[in-house]
Amino acid sequence: MGPQPDLAARLTTPEAAIEAALDLSGPAPTPIDVPQPSGDQPDVRAIIPPIVWWIEQMRTSSRLIEERLTWFWHDHFATAVSKVRVPYLMYRQHLTLREHATGNFATLLKAIARDPAMIIYLDGISNRADNVNENFGRECLELFTLGKDAVYTQEDVVAMSRASTGWLVKIPGRARLSLLPGAPYDAVFAPQLHDPATVTLLGATGAFDLDGALDVILARPETARFVAGKLHRELTGLDADTDTTERLGAQFGADYEILGLVRAITAEPAFLSQAAFRSRVRTPVEKLVALLQATATPASAGRTTRGGRKQGMGAASGDGGLFALRALGYVPFNPPNVGGYPKGSRLLGPHQLVHAFDLLGAVAGPPPEAVDPDVEPLFARLGVYDVSDSTRRTVAAERDPARRFALAFASPEVVLT
Numbered sequence: 001m002g003p004q005p006d007l008a009a010r011l012t013t014p015e016a017a018i019e020a021a022l023d024l025s026g027p028a029p030t031p032i033d034v035p036q037p038s039g040d041q042p043d044v045r046a047i048i049p050p051i052v053w054w055i056e057q058m059r060t061s062s063r064l065i066e067e068r069l070t071w072f073w074h075d076h077f078a079t080a081v082s083k084v085r086v087p088y089l090m091y092r093q094h095l096t097l098r099e100h101a102t103g104n105f106a107t108l109l110k111a112i113a114r115d116p117a118m119i120i121y122l123d124g125i126s127n128r129a130d131n132v133n134e135n136f137g138r139e140c141l142e143l144f145t146l147g148k149d150a151v152y153t154q155e156d157v158v159a160m161s162r163a164s165t166g167w168l169v170k171i172p173g174r175a176r177l178s179l180l181p182g183a184p185y186d187a188v189f190a191p192q193l194h195d196p197a198t199v200t201l202l203g204a205t206g207a208f209d210l211d212g213a214l215d216v217i218l219a220r221p222e223t224a225r226f227v228a229g230k231l232h233r234e235l236t237g238l239d240a241d242t243d244t245t246e247r248l249g250a251q252f253g254a255d256y257e258i259l260g261l262v263r264a265i266t267a268e269p270a271f272l273s274q275a276a277f278r279s280r281v282r283t284p285v286e287k288l289v290a291l292l293q294a295t296a297t298p299a300s301a302g303r304t305t306r307g308g309r310k311q312g313m314g315a316a317s318g319d320g321g322l323f324a325l326r327a328l329g330y331v332p333f334n335p336p337n338v339g340g341y342p343k344g345s346r347l348l349g350p351h352q353l354v355h356a357f358d359l360l361g362a363v364a365g366p367p368p369e370a371v372d373p374d375v376e377p378l379f380a381r382l383g384v385y386d387v388s389d390s391t392r393r394t395v396a397a398e399r400d401p402a403r404r405f406a407l408a409f410a411s412p413e414v415v416l417t
Contacts, residue, residue, distance in 0.1 A: 001058035001067045002289035003383020018266050022259070024102065026062030034091040036184060040173030047087035048301050050094065051332045052320065056299035058289045065262060069101040070094070071285070072234055074332070075340040077112045077144060079121045081333045089117040089169075089185055090333045105227060105256040106218050109144065110211055116169045116187045122338070125177065127165050129195035137161030139338055145217045147226035152202060159199035163213035166194030224253030228261055235262070236270050237279030237417075244268060278416040281347045284330040286417070288321045288359050291409065294381040295363045324358035348415075357406060366405030378405065384413045 011017045032053050034046065058067050074097055081090045093115050100108035112118055113136070119125060127133035137160035141152045168188050170180040180188045198207045204216045217223055228248040232240040240248065248268075252261045270276060282290070292299060300320040325331045328351075335341050346352075369377040375395045379387050387395075391411045398404040408414065 001064075001071060001286060002293045004064065005293055005381050005383055008383060009380065014272055021064045021068075022262065022266075024063050024066060028063065028066075029057045029061060029098075031095060034088050036088050037086060037172075042086045042088070044081060044085060044087060047081045047090060047333050048322070050087065050091045051322065052299050052301050054094065054332055055285075055289065055292070055321075058285075059292045059299055065259070066098065066101050068235075069258065069262075070098045072231065073097045073101055073108065075335065076230070077118065078335040078338050078340040079115075079117050080335055080337075084117045084120050086117070086120075086185065087333075089120070092185075093117040094333070100258075102259045102262075103257075105252075105258055106214075107256075108258075109218070110214055112144075113140070113164065113210055113214060114167055114187045114189075116185055119167055119169050119187055120171075124164065125168050125171075127161060127167070128190075128193040129162075129165050132158065132161050132165060132195070134158065134161045136164050140164075140214075141217070143339065145223045145226065146220065147222070147230075150222050150226065151220070155200070156202055159201040159208075160213050160217075162195040162197065162199055163201065163208040164210045166190045166192075167210065168193070218256065221249060221253055224256070225249030228252045228265075231258075231261060232265050232268070232270075235265050236268070236273075236276045238270050238273075238276055240268075240270070244270070278413075280417050281344055282415055282417045283341065283343070283347060284325055284328040284352075284356065284359065285332065287356055287409070287414075288325065288362060290382055290414070291321070291359055291363055295365070295367050297363045300362070321359050321362035324355055324361065327355045327358060328352060353410070353415075357410065360406055360409065366401045370401035370405040370408075375404070375408065378408050379411075379413065382408060382414050383417075384408075384411075387411075387413055 061067050096111050122135040123133050124136055134157055137157045142148050146152055166189055168190055170182050170186050170188050171177045172184050182188050196207050201213055201216050225245050229240050229245045251264055329336050367381050369381050375392055395404055395407045398407055
């Protein structure tokens with residue numbers, strides 16, 4: 001996440017950069033303590049420390065692919081604190097995503113399917129044999145595994161939903177749910193609420209439990225192709241052609257090892273092709289991390305002077321960028337819908353481009369390179385080494401260092417990556 005300018009300055013070849021990005025030998029981050037709610041009404045504002053902690057990991061962690069994939073899976077398995085309402089559960093889910101981010105997709109899928117935050121978000125607590133709720137069944141097939149307009153039917157959605165009945169969350173203060181066995185906020189399986197009937201799912205017939213139904217889905221080649229194609233698009237900015245999708249999908253479906261898929265994608269000609277450059281629109285979270293890395297600024301929920309006044313370059317002065325992320329619909333732990341965060345050209349509208357300047361409120365000032373008449377070192381702090389003549393002239397003509405940095409930050413070379 002972010003351009004990693006200090007690391008990039010030490011690298012000499014694309015191959016060295018790829019190996020540095022995939023290196024997991026560095027220490028894993030130490031989780032923070034996010035306590036269980038003490039009452040029946042959790043304080044949603046308790047999500048702020050996990051947001052700040054996560055952005056700081058994006059800024060500083062040496063385990064670069066882990067950070068990129070943790071964000072990717074958070075978007076893929078989108079779950080929002082605005083509905084779950086329990087920051088403790090959102091952070092627990094985050095740690096699950098992080099644990100499996102570079103591991104095995106089948107293991108990750110099964111862990112998320114019984115994750116308490118996911119069960120609440122997709123109304124699993126109302127999914128029982130006598131009243132089947134189709135939310136998880138539909139999203140599992142459409143968004144998590146096979147993809148939209150794939151091989152499944154409405155009957156498959158019902159079958160998947162019936163197979164996942166009976167999974168609840170022990171929520172304190174909620175009638176009956178609080179009486180379930182286990183610790184508060186744990187996911188609990190209630191056999192009496194599970195539908196044991198024989199169903200047909202994607203052509204397979206049986207009395208499936210949750211894992212059994214997921215195994216049926218994982219056995220379909222469309223699942224491996226869909227996930228492989230989506231990760232290819234994430235890492236290259238390009239849609240894989242049919243042959244590439246088939247090849248990557250076959251390799252991925254053989255073992256569902258995520259890091260193996262990542263390595264296969266980096267070996268594809270498309271990964272370092274000319275077409276891949278500037279093919280992705282940098283997201284607001286990536287822009288924020290780029291700003292923090294460029295200025296060596298720790299992630300923060302807000303900085304204040306001794307007099308209590310906010311500091312910062314932008315209109316959102318000193319709020320650590322969270323105000324701007326909220327305005328841009330890109331707050332970690334709170335995607336706008338089950339489809340995840342907006343991407344691509346949807347990030348290039350007037351609202352998005354204007355409010356991106358608010359992210360400058362996360363930093364106190366520009367980096368020292370902003371005072372240099374030669375703008376190349378300034379752009380290097382933002383991970384850009386191929387500045388166009390027109391951008392160079394525009395930025396160099398601005399004498400004020402803060403405005404020069406803002407112009408560089410808003411340039412096409414930074415917006416597109």
